[in-house]
Amino acid sequence: MAKKEVIKRADLVTLLKDSKKRGARFITIVTDTDARLVKTPAHLKEIRKISKINGIINSSYEKSINRILEKIGEKPNFEAEPLPWGTRIDNTCLIQYNGKLYVQVNVQKDLDCAYYDDRTKKKIKLAEIVEYMQKKRPQAVKVRTYMLDNINYIKIDGRLIKIEK
Secondary structure (H helix, E strand, C coil), rough: CCCCEEEEEEHHHEEEEEEEEHEEEEECCCEEEEECCCCCCHCCCEEEEEEEEEEECCCHHHHHHHHHHHCCCCCCCCCCCCCCCCCCCCCCCEEEEEEEEEEEEEEEEEEEEEEEEECCCCEHHHHHHHCCCCCCCCCEEEEEEEEEEEEEEEECCCEEEECCC
């Protein structure tokens, strides 16, 4: 079992920037984000989502899609378009947007997810909010971006790290 470390958010930035030197890295992160519910009644306005995912940083979306195309016998000629928002920080998995930093992750598996009311801190059952959740389309390669401010834990290179706020 990995020994838990505690680092400041600025050290997380350094850790993620330095990770590119070692190529693609498997990570597990735990995030705490706005649940992004739509058309919610007043009592569900402040719902948060805690997620745990496994993914890969420093990977290429374009190469991932082209590998899939090759596997199914198609010509691997996919070219990714530029980011629709933000600016990639050269040679890193980081994106800067409106003064905030985000990490881009090729999600391999959603491990866990829970919802809670930010006002009362009580857990919310999925059945109570499912009708207000955004509908998602299946994707061959799931690339997500996570604001660094929302990452509570990261496991990388055998290190389990808690991020101080």
